[in-house]
Amino acid sequence: MTWRIVHVKQSEKMRLKLDNLVIKKLGEEYTIPLSDISMIVAEGGDTVVTLRLLSALSKYNIALIVCDNSHLPTGVYHSQNGHFRAYKKLQNQLTWSQEQKDKLWQIVTYFKINNQQDVLAMFEKDLEAIQLLSDYKDNIELGDKTNREGHAAKVYFNELFGKKFTRVTQQEADVINAGLNYGYAIMRAQLARIVSGYGLNPLLGIFHKNEYNQFNLVDDLMEPFRQIVDIWVYEHLRDQEYLKYEYRLHLTNLLNAKIKYGKETCTVSGAMDKYVKGFIKCIDDQDTSKFFCPIVSSLEMEL
Numbered sequence: 096m097t098w099r100i101v102h103v104k105q106s107e108k109m110r111l112k113l114d115n116l117v118i119k120k121l122g123e124e125y126t127i128p129l130s131d132i133s134m135i136v137a138e139g140g141d142t143v144v145t146l147r148l149l150s151a152l153s154k155y156n157i158a159l160i161v162c163d164n165s166h167l168p169t170g171v172y173h174s175q176n177g178h179f180r181a182y183k184k185l186q187n188q189l190t191w192s193q194e195q196k197d198k199l200w201q202i203v204t205y206f207k208i209n210n211q212q213d214v215l216a217m218f219e220k221d222l223e224a225i226q227l228l229s230d231y232k233d234n235i236e237l238g239d240k241t242n243r244e245g246h247a248a249k250v251y252f253n254e255l256f257g258k259k260f261t262r263v264t265q266q267e268a269d270v271i272n273a274g275l276n277y278g279y280a281i282m283r284a285q286l287a288r289i290v291s292g293y294g295l296n297p298l299l300g301i302f303h304k305n306e307y308n309q310f311n312l313v314d315d316l317m318e319p320f321r322q323i324v325d326i327w328v329y330e331h332l333r334d335q336e337y338l339k340y341e342y343r344l345h346l347t348n349l350l351n352a353k354i355k356y357g358k359e360t361c362t363v364s365g366a367m368d369k370y371v372k373g374f375i376k377c378i379d380d381q382d383t384s385k386f387f388c389p390i391v392s393s394l395e396m397e398l
Contacts (some may be wrong), residue, residue, distance in 0.1 A: 098364065099131040102347055104340065105139035111148040129155045133364060134285055136347055138162045158288040160280065166343060167273065168280035173288045184294030187379070195378055196301035197238035199315075202377070203301075204244045206319035206388035208232040211251040213392045214322050218329065224254040238302070244318075255329060271328055273338045278324030278346040279317075285350055285364055286320070287313045289371050316374060322391045323349055323363060352396035357387040360395075 103109065106120040116132065118125045129151060137144070137159065144159075152159055153174040161170040212228040215221075227250055231243040252260055256271060263272050290297050290313055300311030308314065327349060331342065349363060356366035366389045373386035 098133060098351065098362070099127065100347055100350055101127060101132055101135045102344055103135060103137045103139070103142065106137075106142050108143045108145075109135075109137070109148055110145045111151050114151065116148065129157065132157050133288065134158045134160065134281075134350070136160045136162065136168070136281070138166055140164060156288055156292050158284045160284050166338065166340075167277055168284070171280075171284045171287060173284070174291055185296050188296055188299055191299075191301070191378060194237070199374070199378055200239055200302040201235050201237050202383070202386065203315060203318055204235050204239045205232055207244060207321070208235075208247045209388055210319050210322040210391045211247060213390070214325055214329075215251065215254055217326070217392050218255070220254045224250055255325065256333075270332050270335050270337055274328040274332045274342065274346065275324055277338060277343060278328065278349060279321055281347050281350065282317055282320050282324060282363075283310065283313055286317050286367050286371070289364075289367050290316065293371055293375060295371075295375070316371065319370075319388050320363070320367065323352070323354070323389075323394060326391060326394060327396065349396060352394055354395070355390040355393035357385070360393070363389070 101116065101118075103118055103120075106118050108119040110117050110119075111129075112126070114129050116127045116129055116135070118127075132155070135152070135157060149159070149172065152172065156174045159172040160168045161172070163169045208228055208231055212225055212232065215225045215228065228247050231247045231250075234241075235243045248262075252262060260271070262275070263269075264276055268276060287297055287310055295312060297310045297312045298308075300315045303311035303314045305311060324346065327346060331345070332338070335342070352363050353360055354363050354366050356369055359369075361369070369385070370387070370389065373383075377383050377386040
């Protein structure tokens with residue numbers, strides 16, 4: 096499995112050479128085998144990326160994340176229909192019943208609220224808030240028809256970051272929101288390449304159905320991984336003024352942090368891979384034995 100995440104800042108050019116990524120910067124060239132890379136994060140508006148490189152990134156299922164002048168991710172390039180049985184996979188995905196999708200969303204919502212509860216317990220937050228999340232978690236209906244996920248999110252963020260905190264996604268966001276937005280975008284891009292790599296069409300979600308969103312399924316599945324970003328932002332950004340370069344590097348590197356998934360400890364990227372495989376088995380075979388919640392309290396990351 097590929098593991099390397101390449102963060103490129105203010106380079107002049109990125110090109111392909113013999114199945115290697117070559118980065119030209121300040122008169123120097125840096126060469127990295129494409130077979131090692133899972134994701135490239137590119138900052139700097141003057142960077143030139145060749146078409147031959149883009150074609151090779153698709154071949155190797157490498158996600159390219161493009162950032163704006165505020166250093167926030169605004170776009171992702173990834174392979175389309177890279178699976179060798181893409182048509183059969185799509186046909187199968189189109190047959191998913193509403194009952195199957197509702198059951199899977201119930202499970203994913205349970206995982207998310209469970210991790211939110213875990214985060215609040217880690218930081219010794221108010222017991223009433225933790226108990227309220229537990230109550231929400233234990234009363235999720237099929238398809239989450241009573242929106243326990245939304246109610247839990249409000250309680251969770253207010254308890255974690257304070258009653259005055261509001262989630263916003265605009266570029267002018269405060270440092271906490273900027274950190275959350277950046278980290279979530281990285282997680283989303285990595286999960287998108289994994290979902291596509293297994294032949295699933297990210298357009299077709301189990302809950303999200305936005306006609307303008309190309310990643311509905313990814314946005315469904317990433318919910319229990321968001322809390323990994325929340326932990327890092329809570330521990331490192333509450334007293335900061337802006338999202339510095341070193342913080343962006345740390346948020347990107349969360350994909351290489353160690354976390355417990357099932358009975359195994361693996362990287363966050365590895366847990367995502369196992370999670371998507373478990374999701375496929377769950378919906379195809381009605382077997383939940385391999386579909387687990389990543390345990391955020393087990394997270395081991397570099398400071």
